[in-house]
Amino acid sequence: MSKEKSNLITIPKEKWNNTVESVGWDEERINNLKIMVVGAGALGNEVLKNLALLNVGNIFIVDFDHVEYANLAKSVLYREEDCGKENLKSSVAARKVQEINRQVKVMAFNGDIRSDIGLGVFRRMDAIIGCLDNRLARLMLNRQCFKVGKPWVDGAIENLSGELTVFMPGTSCYECNLTEEEHKWIHYELGCFKVAMENLRLGRIPTTPISSSIIGAMQVQEALKLAMGNTNKSLAGRKFNYNGMNNVIELYELDGLEKGCLSHFHYDPVYEAKELSAEMPLGEVLDWLRQHFKTNDPAIKLESEIILEVFSRNSEKYYPVMMPHNKFTAEAVEQYMDGVDDEISVSTRDGMVRKYLDKNFPFLDKPLTELGIPRLDVMRVIIDGEPQFVELTGDISFLTFQ
Numbered sequence: 001m002s003k004e005k006s007n008l009i010t011i012p013k014e015k016w017n018n019t020v021e022s023v024g025w026d027e028e029r030i031n032n033l034k035i036m037v038v039g040a041g042a043l044g045n046e047v048l049k050n051l052a053l054l055n056v057g058n059i060f061i062v063d064f065d066h067v068e069y070a071n072l073a074k075s076v077l078y079r080e081e082d083c084g085k086e087n088l089k090s091s092v093a094a095r096k097v098q099e100i101n102r103q104v105k106v107m108a109f110n111g112d113i114r115s116d117i118g119l120g121v122f123r124r125m126d127a128i129i130g131c132l133d134n135r136l137a138r139l140m141l142n143r144q145c146f147k148v149g150k151p152w153v154d155g156a157i158e159n160l161s162g163e164l165t166v167f168m169p170g171t172s173c174y175e176c177n178l179t180e181e182e183h184k185w186i187h188y189e190l191g192c193f194k195v196a197m198e199n200l201r202l203g204r205i206p207t208t209p210i211s212s213s214i215i216g217a218m219q220v221q222e223a224l225k226l227a228m229g230n231t232n233k234s235l236a237g238r239k240f241n242y243n244g245m246n247n248v249i250e251l252y253e254l255d256g257l258e259k260g261c262l263s264h265f266h267y268d269p270v271y272e273a274k275e276l277s278a279e280m281p282l283g284e285v286l287d288w289l290r291q292h293f294k295t296n297d298p299a300i301k302l303e304s305e306i307i308l309e310v311f312s313r314n315s316e317k318y319y320p321v322m323m324p325h326n327k328f329t330a331e332a333v334e335q336y337m338d339g340v341d342d343e344i345s346v347s348t349r350d351g352m353v354r355k356y357l358d359k360n361f362p363f364l365d366k367p368l369t370e371l372g373i374p375r376l377d378v379m380r381v382i383i384d385g386e387p388q389f390v391e392l393t394g395d396i397s398f399l400t401f402q
């Protein structure tokens with residue numbers, strides 16, 4: 001990555017530039033915006049607070065954790081009485097946003113960005129703001145945004161410093177700008193979902209409410225520029241780095257797109273199938289695809305493979321299971337066995353890991369939600385060897401801001 005330092009110079013008072021550029025943002029348009037905020041930790045709190053104060057009309061809040069005492073010192077929205085396993089960050093944050101501004105509509109979503117949010121939700125957003133604390137989740141967010149061509153604003157904080165980056169599908173990409181070491185670490189996390197989930201839960205990076213306040217505010221500003229059509233004024237394709245200890249601000253140019261990057265897959269055009277929902281059994285969905293596309297053997301390509309069998313090294317036995325690979329942990333397998341067994345691995349026998357759902361899948365009666373396909377998702381369907389992108393538009397009522 002080329003890191004060009006901006007020339008920070010001290011300007012004498014007689015040469016100060018006091019002109020203020022008019023923003024020209026239309027209040028009505030701001031009231032109609034839909035913005036997704038991924039992560040409701042320290043940074044997410046600051047972002048949500050600003051969106052509420054700016055009267056942004058609709059906010060989709062994603063997090064998979066609950067409020068803990070450790071969050072209180074750094075998170076502007078949470079109070080002591082909000083702590084506890086029953087108090088999900090997404091729900092508490094949504095309630096607090098409405099305490100700040102009753103005009104703002106919210107939707108709280110408790111889930112994992114990797115697997116639980118349908119692409120149809122991303123498609124309907126004006127901008128997406130990432131307030132995440134780990135690379136794997138950022139990578140997944142980047143891939144989802146690229147699929148539907150939505151820019152996203154990444155923020156990161158550490159001690160008195162922070163940075164933000166605006167990634168534009170088609171021109172700048174999180175995955176293309178990872179260092180070799182970051183690639184290696186993500187590869188390890190992808191291979192070991194248990195490690196990844198443990199890392200997601202540990203907010204290990206020391207932060208201050210000051211840096212999250214600065215970076216969170218700038219993230220909102222950049223997201224609004226994107227949503228309001230001021231892309232040429234935005235940080236698109238650049239990283240803004242703030243060093244609070246030394247008062248240094250630097251702008252870095254991002255590298256361009258690399259060939260072969262797995263993030264660059266784009267779902268276009270998307271066919272909106274109002275007849276289909278993720279609550280429908282797989283068999284019915286395949287029937288509809290068969291009739292609609294006039295084909296004999298449609299197949300849905302999965303984002304996360306389905307595991308149909310696991311092997312226990314302790315008992316040297318195979319156990320039938322049915323779970324998406326990204327939900328695979330010893331604890332998740334427990335429901336199919338007598339107790340927790342840490343020596344569990346995915347079976348390597350033929351046909352026990354499926355990448356496609358087709359007429360030969362043994363559980364045609366299972367709804368898509370149980371097969372790792374979330375509501376309002378856009379499925380990659382293979383019709384006569386060619387991909388088609390079919391949205392489960394029958395789930396549209398799921399996306400309701402209130």
Ligand SMILES: [Zn+2]
Nearest residue numbers: 173175176261
């Ligand atoms: Zn890339």
